[in-house]
Amino acid sequence: MKIVVLIKQVPDTYEERTLDLTTGWLNRDAGDNIVDEINERALEVALQQKDKDKSTEVVVLAMGPDGAAKAIRKALSMGADSGIHVKDDSLAGSDAIRTAAVLAAALKDVGADIILAGNESTDGRGGVVPAMVAEFLSLPLLGALSVAEFSAGTVSGERRSEEGTLRVSSALPAVVTVTENIAEARFPNFKGILTAKRKPVSTVSVGELEVASTPARSMVVSTSERPVRAAGTKVVDEGTAGTQLAAYLIENRLV
Amino acid sequence: MFERTEDQQAVVEMVRDFAATALAPHAAEWDETKHFPVDVLAEAGTLGMGGIYVGETYGGSGLSRTDAVLIFEELAKADPSIAAYISIHNMVAWMVDAFGNETQRAAWLPGLTSMTELGSYCLTEPGAGSDAAALATRAVRDGDEYVINGTKQFISGAGTSTWYVVMARTAETGSHGITAIVVPDGTPGLSFGAEEKKMGWRAQPTRQVVFEDVRVPVSNRLGEEGDGFMIAMKGLNGGRINIGACSLGGAQTAFEKSVAYLKERHAFGAALVKQQHLLFELADMDTELETARTLLMRAADALEHGAPDTVKLCAMAKRVATDTGFRVANQALQLHGGYGYLSEYGLEKIVRDLRVHQILEGSNEIMRLIVGRLALED
Incomplete structure (x- = not known):
């Protein structure tokens, strides 16, 4: 079984994340860039499958600038077998559709049984790219699973919603996304770290892919910084606090 | 020697993540309840920390002595007590690897390096x-x-x-x-x-x-x-460097807590960092830690390459790193005032943990004896 995990390098959520106010894009130099945490869990799902069945091949695919190579290296140190890095200056600022089209083109000849991803990434949180990839490749999508199981020719799992739990399954090949409620990602061990750089990573430019060359970028119309947190409303009880509180809640549509 | 390689950066990053999630949140409780977390040690073993500089044949990680310094400093930032135990365990595993025959290594190393069996x-x-x-x-x-x-x-x-x-x-x-x-x-x-x-x-x-x-x-x-004393002393060369690294890690955390505290704490109308004598104190702590770190890396490099002055450098580095570590941690406690004396702020534990590093793996008086005697030989 061949599993391709889509990974994305994002700014660490433990640090303050900011927008570049002139371009409107995420400021990627502001802090550490790491493998997206939900993607890392998707990788963990793939690696657990590999632990169970040694013949499983795990490939990671990332689209991003030079720095994304570090994210691929981290994935390889955790146990992935090889990496594909789609790197092209023309891709900077690509919107979700363009990103999905390029990823789909890169996936076309890889022969994946399962394309695995996080249901969203912690930076943009659009949560649409995996579905679009599935659409471009005409593959079924099993989205937002909190449990995923693989067997010969099928994938099944659970998707939780407010109404209940859906049990879903599909024939392979398929695109599967998992939520942050799934397996905790492992730490790479020392041996993994030292062998990661000997594992193959192919770098692919847009010109090498069968994808329309029209760039599609999201245009940021305007940005504004998050307003400074204002002091809250204080209700001093002089016998009418209950009424005042109720009035406040009603006025702000909080009840 | 001083520029971290890409591999070293990745190693440090992993150990930091592990220590921050598996050690730091529990360190105070383990200290209070005297809990020895063998399950967490086994987890450290799966990551390669049971035989850091043990050869790879029987499960060791095959890393260098300078890598080990970086690793023990990171572990000790979260918990000097557990870091120091892992250091001792590694000394034992290395002695088996370095002085054991093929049969002994095959029998004992897999359990030791995975830390399912402790030494x-x-x-x-x-x-x-x-x-x-x-x-x-x-x-x-x-x-x-x-x-x-x-x-x-x-x-x-x-x-x-x-x-x-x-x-x-x-x-x-x-x-x-x-x-x-x-x-x-x-x-x-x-x-x-x-x-x-x-x-x-x-x-x-x-x-x-x-x-x-x-x-x-x-x-x-x-x-x-008749080889025993030589084996024990060779083990201690590395043990001294590692325990020095544990002192550095604990003291580095105490120093960083102090910087944060003095920036935030106001007295006499300004943040405490505006008091120049306190700023100078922070500068001294930072400088002394870096001095110790530099000597420790030099000693680790000598040990790694079998330099003729290894014993001397290991003894010097052990004394400097453990004395510095304790002084910095104790000073950090002082800078926190009454809060430093409270367990909740985490400083008194670091001071208590680091105190013994001046005594064990050869007391710091013995370190001076070693250095002094070698000076007379020249």
């Missing part, structure tokens, strides 16, 4: 500490066995370990009459004293190890008869 280093005795060559625990040959009698003192991991590397006297020829013997847990006649109540290092057990007619096969001997 204890048994040199010190109730009546022989700094004067280790005067040890009195005796191993008498009886056919294919050694019969061991005696008591070992201050043994980290005693009662929990699977393997005890014991320095025992096999001849009356001073330091040349000492032999290293591996004693497995459960051997009849092997018992342990009560758990010692200690100032720090409370997350790891310290007990006496008592040998009463303990019989082990002669094939459990590391090296030849």
Whole structure:
């Protein structure tokens, strides 16, 4: 079984994340860039499958600038077998559709049984790219699973919603996304770290892919910084606090 | 030597993540309840921390001594007590790897490197500490066995370990009459004293190890008869560097807490960092830590390459790093005022944990004795 995990390098959520106010894009130099945490869990799902069945091949695919190579290296140190890095200056600022089209083109000849991803990434949180990839490749999508199981020719799992739990399954090949409620990602061990750089990573430019060359970028119309947190409303009880509180809640549509 | 390689950066990143999630949140509780987290040690073992500079054949990680310094500093930032225990365990695993024969290494290293089986280093005795060559625990040959009698003192991991590397006297020829013997847990006649109540290092057990007619096969001997003291001292060269790194890590955390606190705490109308004498104190702490770190890396590099001045450099680095570590941690406590004295702020634990580093792996007086004697030789 061949599993391709889509990974994305994002700014660490433990640090303050900011927008570049002139371009409107995420400021990627502001802090550490790491493998997206939900993607890392998707990788963990793939690696657990590999632990169970040694013949499983795990490939990671990332689209991003030079720095994304570090994210691929981290994935390889955790146990992935090889990496594909789609790197092209023309891709900077690509919107979700363009990103999905390029990823789909890169996936076309890889022969994946399962394309695995996080249901969203912690930076943009659009949560649409995996579905679009599935659409471009005409593959079924099993989205937002909190449990995923693989067997010969099928994938099944659970998707939780407010109404209940859906049990879903599909024939392979398929695109599967998992939520942050799934397996905790492992730490790479020392041996993994030292062998990661000997594992193959192919770098692919847009010109090498069968994808329309029209760039599609999201245009940021305007940005504004998050307003400074204002002091809250204080209700001093002089016998009418209950009424005042109720009035406040009603006025702000909080009840 | 000072620029971290890409691999070292990745190693440090992983150890930091592991220490921040698996050690730091529990360190205070383990200290308070004297809990020895063997499950977490086994997890560290899966990551390669049981045999950091043990060869890869039997599960070691094959990293260098300078890598080990980086690793122990990161672990100790989260918990000096656990970091120091892992350091001792690594010393034992390395002794087996360096001085064991093929059969011994194949039998003992897989458990040690994965940390599913822990190791204890048994040199010190109730009546022989700094004067280790005067040890009195005796191993008498009886056919294919050694019969061991005696008591070992201050043994980290005693009662929990699977393997005890014991320095025992096999001849009356001073330091040349000492032999290293591996004693497995459960051997009849092997018992342990009560758990010692200690100032720090409370997350790891310290007990006496008592040998009463303990019989082990002669094939459990590391090296030849009479090699024991040399093996014990070689192990300690690395042990000294690692314990120095543990001091650095603990003190680095104490320093960083102090910077944050002095920026935030206001007195006399301004943040405390505006008081120049306090700023100078922070500068001294930072400088002293960096000085110690630099010497430690130099000693680790010498050990890695078998430089002729290894013993001297390891002794110097151990003294500087552990004295600096304690001074910085104690000063950090002072800078926090009354809050530093409260357990909640995490500083008093670092001070307690780091205090013993000036005493063990060869006391800092012995470090000066080593350096002084070598100076006279030149």
